[in-house]
Amino acid sequence: MKNISRLKDSNLKVTPQRLEIVKILSTYGHMNINSLYEALREKFPTLSLATIYKNIHTMRDKSFLSEVKIPNQKNLYELKKEEHSHIVCSKCDDIIDIELDTSSFINQASSISNYKLDKSSIVLIGICPKCATI
Amino acid sequence: MKNISRLKDSNLKVTPQRLEIVKILSTYGHMNINSLYEALREKFPTLSLATIYKNIHTMRDKSFLSEVKIPNQKNLYELKKEEHSHIVCSKCDDIIDIELDTSSFINQASSISNYKLDKSSIVLIGICPKCATI
DNA sequence: TATTTATTGGATAATTTTTATCCTTAAGAG
DNA sequence: CTCTTAAGGATAAAAATTATCCAATAAATA
Numbered sequence: 001m002k003n004i005s006r007l008k009d010s011n012l013k014v015t016p017q018r019l020e021i022v023k024i025l026s027t028y029g030h031m032n033i034n035s036l037y038e039a040l041r042e043k044f045p046t047l048s049l050a051t052i053y054k055n056i057h058t059m060r061d062k063s064f065l066s067e068v069k070i071p072n073q074k075n076l077y078e079l080k081k082e083e084h085s086h087i088v089c090s091k092c093d094d095i096i097d098i099e100l101d102t103s104s105f106i107n108q109a110s111s112i113s114n115y116k117l118d119k120s121s122i123v124l125i126g127i128c129p130k131c132a133t134i
Numbered sequence: 135m136k137n138i139s140r141l142k143d144s145n146l147k148v149t150p151q152r153l154e155i156v157k158i159l160s161t162y163g164h165m166n167i168n169s170l171y172e173a174l175r176e177k178f179p180t181l182s183l184a185t186i187y188k189n190i191h192t193m194r195d196k197s198f199l200s201e202v203k204i205p206n207q208k209n210l211y212e213l214k215k216e217e218h219s220h221i222v223c224s225k226c227d228d229i230i231d232i233e234l235d236t237s238s239f240i241n242q243a244s245s246i247s248n249y250k251l252d253k254s255s256i257v258l259i260g261i262c263p264k265c266a267t268i
Numbered sequence: 269t270a271t272t273t274a275t276t277g278g279a280t281a282a283t284t285t286t287t288a289t290c291c292t293t294a295a296g297a298g
Numbered sequence: 299c300t301c302t303t304a305a306g307g308a309t310a311a312a313a314a315t316t317a318t319c320c321a322a323t324a325a326a327t328a
Binding site: 067069070071072085087089090096098100101102104105106108109110112113114115116117118119120121122123124125126127128129132 | 205248260
């Protein structure tokens with residue numbers, strides 16, 4: 001199965017708990033510690049909170065997942081993929097990924113600041129189509 | 135004094151502690167709870183941690199300051215000003231403000247996502263000029 | 269396949285961070 | 299100047315995170 005090799009590729013031992021973390025995160029996209037915990041407990045009722053923290057940390061250290069910081073929300077975690085930005089609805093808090101061309105933006109910032117920029121953490125905030133109709 | 139009227143304009147009672155918070159934040163720009171606490175204790179050795187949390191919250195609620203989330207850092211707080219982005223050095227963690235033209239960027243994102251976007255939280259990460267020379 | 273080693277998971281304690289409570293003090297309206 | 303309301307300090311309580319210990323297990327290797 002694909003998730004198994006994904007874990008192995010990152011030098012992470014394959015355990016049922018870890019596979020479930022991957023499964024849940026690929027289903028829901030972004031989750032904070034608590035919702036991840038609750039989702040995991042459905043399959044593993046005895047799973048310890050410490051297990052989540054430990055896994056989140058090792059997975060983050062091995063760049064298997066990344067931490068996402070959204071204004072007014074707890075830290076979220078998502079499976080690593082190509083660099084992308086996030087759009088969040090200020091009404092329903094729904095988050096989507098979006099791939100944007102940031103090059104002109106980063107060039108602009110580089111020349112103004114003289115920093116050598118290589119990464120970005122971009123969150124755009126607004127109203128999603130659903131909430132807009134309500 | 136200017137800081138007094140700034141507080142009053144936001145319907146915040148003017149206290150010595152609050153004035154010092156404004157002074158420190160306008161000096162250092164961005165601070166997390168702990169460094170703010172330590173800085174405040176120099177002038178008010180008996181200042182309680184609760185005082186900071188209470189003030190940070192009411193000031194945030196009244197849009198007197200804003201919370202800034204930077205990858206791999208604790209929440210930071212800065213005095214409210216025009217919308218701007220942040221650039222952070224991944225070596226020395228130094229943060230600077232930068233005003234960028236985000237309009238084309240936001241337009242791009244709006245048309246792709248169908249969200250009505252009105253705010254952004256943008257952090258660009260790289261190496262600052264100082265660290266680049268070392 | 270069996271054995272061994274190193275890592276992981278679970279339980280729990282310890283720390284750290286944040287929030288709540290209570291009472292005294294002080295800002296500022298009237 | 300007096301009064302009302304909010305703020306500050308001390309502290310407890312709660313929530314979040316990290317650390318520790320040991321049994322269980324993944325997976326390397328014999």
